[in-house]
Amino acid sequence: MSSRVEVIALASSLVVAVVLLSAPPASGQGRPTISIAGAEGQDYKAAVQRFVADPGAQQSAAEIHVALREALEFSSLFAIVDEKAFLEPIRSPELERARTPRCPNWNQIGADVLVQGQVSTTAEGIRAEFRLWDVNTCKALIRGKRFTGRPKHAGRLGKVIADEIVAALTGRPGVADTEIAYISDRSGHREVWVMDADGDGSRAATSNKSISSFPNWSPKGDSVVYTSYRYRNRPWLFVVSRGARSPGRIMRSLALDHRMYRGVYSPSGDQLALVMSVDGATEIHLANSDGKKLRNLTRNRGIDVSPAWSPDGERLAFVSDRSGSPQLFVMSADGSSVRRLTFDGTYNTNPAWSPDGRWIAYETRVKSQFDLWLIDPSGRSNKPLVTHRRSDEHPSWSPDGSKLAFTSTRRGRADIYVIDVDGSNLRRLTSEGENTAADWGPYRR
Amino acid sequence: MAGPGLGREHRPLAEINVTPFVDVMLVLLIIFMVTAPLMQQGIDVDLPETTTTAIRLESEPLVVTVKKDGTPFVANQAVEMSELTEKLKAILDNRGDENVFLRADENAPYGAVAKVMAAIQNAGAPGIGIITDPE
Numbered sequence: 001m002s003s004r005v006e007v008i009a010l011a012s013s014l015v016v017a018v019v020l021l022s023a024p025p026a027s028g029q030g031r032p033t034i035s036i037a038g039a040e041g042q043d044y045k046a047a048v049q050r051f052v053a054d055p056g057a058q059q060s061a062a063e064i065h066v067a068l069r070e071a072l073e074f075s076s077l078f079a080i081v082d083e084k085a086f087l088e089p090i091r092s093p094e095l096e097r098a099r100t101p102r103c104p105n106w107n108q109i110g111a112d113v114l115v116q117g118q119v120s121t122t123a124e125g126i127r128a129e130f131r132l133w134d135v136n137t138c139k140a141l142i143r144g145k146r147f148t149g150r151p152k153h154a155g156r157l158g159k160v161i162a163d164e165i166v167a168a169l170t171g172r173p174g175v176a177d178t179e180i181a182y183i184s185d186r187s188g189h190r191e192v193w194v195m196d197a198d199g200d201g202s203r204a205a206t207s208n209k210s211i212s213s214f215p216n217w218s219p220k221g222d223s224v225v226y227t228s229y230r231y232r233n234r235p236w237l238f239v240v241s242r243g244a245r246s247p248g249r250i251m252r253s254l255a256l257d258h259r260m261y262r263g264v265y266s267p268s269g270d271q272l273a274l275v276m277s278v279d280g281a282t283e284i285h286l287a288n289s290d291g292k293k294l295r296n297l298t299r300n301r302g303i304d305v306s307p308a309w310s311p312d313g314e315r316l317a318f319v320s321d322r323s324g325s326p327q328l329f330v331m332s333a334d335g336s337s338v339r340r341l342t343f344d345g346t347y348n349t350n351p352a353w354s355p356d357g358r359w360i361a362y363e364t365r366v367k368s369q370f371d372l373w374l375i376d377p378s379g380r381s382n383k384p385l386v387t388h389r390r391s392d393e394h395p396s397w398s399p400d401g402s403k404l405a406f407t408s409t410r411r412g413r414a415d416i417y418v419i420d421v422d423g424s425n426l427r428r429l430t431s432e433g434e435n436t437a438a439d440w441g442p443y444r445r
Numbered sequence: 446m447a448g449p450g451l452g453r454e455h456r457p458l459a460e461i462n463v464t465p466f467v468d469v470m471l472v473l474l475i476i477f478m479v480t481a482p483l484m485q486q487g488i489d490v491d492l493p494e495t496t497t498t499a500i501r502l503e504s505e506p507l508v509v510t511v512k513k514d515g516t517p518f519v520a521n522q523a524v525e526m527s528e529l530t531e532k533l534k535a536i537l538d539n540r541g542d543e544n545v546f547l548r549a550d551e552n553a554p555y556g557a558v559a560k561v562m563a564a565i566q567n568a569g570a571p572g573i574g575i576i577t578d579p580e
Contacts (some may be wrong), residue, residue, distance in 0.1 A: 082538065087524070108507055109507075109520070
């Protein structure tokens with residue numbers, strides 16, 4: 001055998017570990033450990049066949065494929081099986097003719113699920129349909145779902161499919177097809193921008209050429225309320241709606257000598273918690289979204305800011321310096337039952353209530369910078385989420401509660417990042433200008 | 446294909462003859478015997494009979510089958526010998542650190558089996574499990 005010389009030479013330079021045994025493989029000593037980078041927390045391996053497409057939909061199919069793979073990885077639930085490992089064809093069969101896949105050829109390469117799909121051209125645009133298989137049991141988890149859209153939205157179809165796949169496995173849709181509003185100065189002014197949750201497709205939502213701050217999504221996701229100085233150089237609330245070009249000033253019935261620093265929609269969308277200065281006192285107010293029924297929720301000598309609704313709309317977390325330093329407080333949505341929540345640290349601010357109601361994310365000052373912590377609304381449990389020698393600020397939860405978006409200056413300039421709630425899978429979403437004040441929007445469908 | 450030292454081709458081996466494996470063992474593999482009832486595989490081969498005890502496996506192992514004519518299969522899929530290393534490497538990268546199980550027909554050419562074992566080794570498998578039938 002020609003390889004003998006080589007083999008013997010190799011053996012002589014190394015310790016030969018030849019074991020002929022009938023013990024379980026795990027008992028083999030000195031087995032090298034191969035660690036897969038970033039595999040922690042990724043529960044499933046997904047094999048994704050390229051969607052088969054008619055001639056007019058080839059480009060869309062390619063875009064769907066890329067977006068689908070990226071969105072599955074963004075969920076932190078999946079690792080994608082390299083196509084080089086496939087034993088079966090790289091391209092999906094046509095779904096009408098497709099039989100049960102040869103599951104051993106998928107689970108043997110390490111896949112847990114298989115995604116097959118098809119893209120067709122229709123009168124309106126394109127139609128993508130897909131199937132999801134559990135290749136360990138060889139059962140279809142999703143036997144056929146269809147989504148239609150224009151070819152220019154092919155990437156979004158890929159994200160929608162990924163979110164459906166996450167839902168099939170966890171019972172809760174993924175958040176690839178959601179959006180984050182934030183403030184960026186990349187155009188020269190601090191404007192409201194919107195991007196997909198993975199950082200794709202940043203677009204300016206305003207061009208006020210003024211200072212904008214504190215974007216906040218309406219619960220339906222059809223508009224963003226924000227603060228701007230564009231009107232008479234005073235802070236006031238504006239709303240930018242989907243499809244609408246002009247930013248509308250809201251709460252016009254209120255006297256302009258008030259200063260309106262921030263508006264936060266209640267979970268029902270009917271009300272806004274307002275940070276407003278009246279006669280020099282900065283308090284949290286509540287008003288219907290049309291500006292009617294304005295009333296104080298707080299009234300004291302301190303400064304009360306940064307309201308954050310509980311998901312059931314019955315309570316508000318906020319920040320007050322009434323006890324000397326800025327600390328988190330919780331009150332009922334009618335302003336009663338005020339209770340101080342944080343007692344550690346000299347500066348705690350920017351609370352964000354998790355969608356399941358169990359945690360309040362907030363920032364706390366350590367030396368001269370901020371870290372992100374999680375505290376439960378009873379104050380019993382308090383734990384770090386993001387700590388870094390640079391500042392991490394302004395947390396905002398994804399609608400499924402699995403991730404948070406926040407601002408970090410870890411690269412020098414402020415950028416928006418997302419991180420899993422367990423502190424893994426940090427990902428930077430922005431790169432141009434200073435980017436702050438992320439607000440993660442609701443599910444879009 | 447079979448070398449001169451292997452004995453007459455048509456007589457089934459009563460047990461695995463370890464001697465010819467010494468070459469392959471030198472490639473630093475951990476090799477162990479596994480009895481067949483654990484394995485549910487689609488490709489039909491006659492396995493050699495040995496007196497090893499069954500081992501317990503925690504998960505579905507990656508199995509490479511060599512048919513009587515020397516054709517290698519990964520799972521149920523025939524794979525070209527020339528592409529076997531690359532394919533196995535990609536699969537092992539995906540599966541993580543795992544032993545590969547070899548199911549060679551007892552009459553498969555020794556050369557083909559040796560090439561498959563070399564491919565498994567080159568793909569980075571930490572060990573090879575030889576699947577046999579209980580005697």
